[in-house]
Amino acid sequence: MTNDTGAIELAVIGGTGLYQLADLRDVETHQPVTRYGAPSGPVRVGLLDGHLVAFLARHGEGHSLPPHQINYRANLAALDALGARRVLALNTVGGITADFGPRVLGCPDQLIDYTWGRISTICEEPGTEVVHVDFGEPYTRSLRHAVIAAAAAAGVALVDGGCYGATQGPRLETRAEIARMRRDGCDLVGMTGMPEAGLAREMGLDYACLAIVANWAAGAGPDPDEVITLQDVLDNVAAASSGLPRLIASL
Numbered sequence: 631m632t633n634d635t636g637a638i639e640l641a642v643i644g645g646t647g648l649y650q651l652a653d654l655r656d657v658e659t660h661q662p663v664t665r666y667g668a669p670s671g672p673v674r675v676g677l678l679d680g681h682l683v684a685f686l687a688r689h690g691e692g693h694s695l696p697p698h699q700i701n702y703r704a705n706l707a708a709l710d711a712l713g714a715r716r717v718l719a720l721n722t723v724g725g726i727t728a729d730f731g732p733r734v735l736g737c738p739d740q741l742i743d744y745t746w747g748r749i750s751t752i753c754e755e756p757g758t759e760v761v762h763v764d765f766g767e768p769y770t771r772s773l774r775h776a777v778i779a780a781a782a783a784a785g786v787a788l789v790d791g792g793c794y795g796a797t798q799g800p801r802l803e804t805r806a807e808i809a810r811m812r813r814d815g816c817d818l819v820g821m822t823g824m825p826e827a828g829l830a831r832e833m834g835l836d837y838a839c840l841a842i843v844a845n846w847a848a849g850a851g852p853d854p855d856e857v858i859t860l861q862d863v864l865d866n867v868a869a870a871s872s873g874l875p876r877l878i879a880s881l
């Protein structure tokens with residue numbers, strides 16, 4: 631199984647409801663163990679439309695890992711070790727502002743980190759060199775632009791820009807928390823955007839987020855009393871994801 635160069639052109643990290651990449655062919659399975667431990671599960675490497683793509687399910691293929699227990703460092707280090715240089719993170723999110731209703735796809739350009747207690751740097755171990763990476767633009771500009779161009783070429787609607795707020799989970803947010811996040815400037819809310827994006831920058835990987843809006847965040851939709859159910863989340867992710875293989879192949 632190979633493309634022309636044998637190099638992985640893109641690594642995709644799948645979020646809630648996205649445990650495999652449809653249309654991946656001639657799949658080889660890798661079980662890497664990194665200096666940070668084991669990733670969430672196997673890395674599947676295969677051909678998508680002739681391009682070599684790696685896929686890793688962030689929560690594990692059976693969704694066994696809550697957001698705060700994911701070994702984000704091992705996941706990225708595993709993809710890095712396989713030679714991936716570009717990482718597309720698929721993140722299931724709630725929508726806060728008007729452009730981001732259920733089933734919308736977005737490619738945010740900013741983020742705010744509300745998570746706590748997660749290992750958020752590769753400088754954790756005693757003796758490691760301390761790095762202070764620039765993170766003013768948290769997603770790699772060239773990869774974001776490539777994602778937006780790929781969506782356009784594939785005929786997949788995608789909102790360009792927006793601010794992703796990363797919360798601790800696994801519970802969803804209160805209405806007051808979402809109201810505060812809106813005041814802070816967040817458009818989207820999810821539980822896995824950080825520390826992943828920061829670690830990718832520390833490891834020198836290109837990284838962009840493709841956010842899949844599964845629901846209105848608490849109190850953000852037309853019905854302020856709406857209760858968010860897992861079934862709604864999964865149904866909306868499934869519906870919104872139909873164009874993803876096309877978009878990724880185009881990318």
Ligand code: HPA
Nearest residue numbers: 722723724819820821847
């Ligand atoms: N909040 C946080 N994370 C999420 C949500 C939400 O409303 N929906 C899907 N992931």
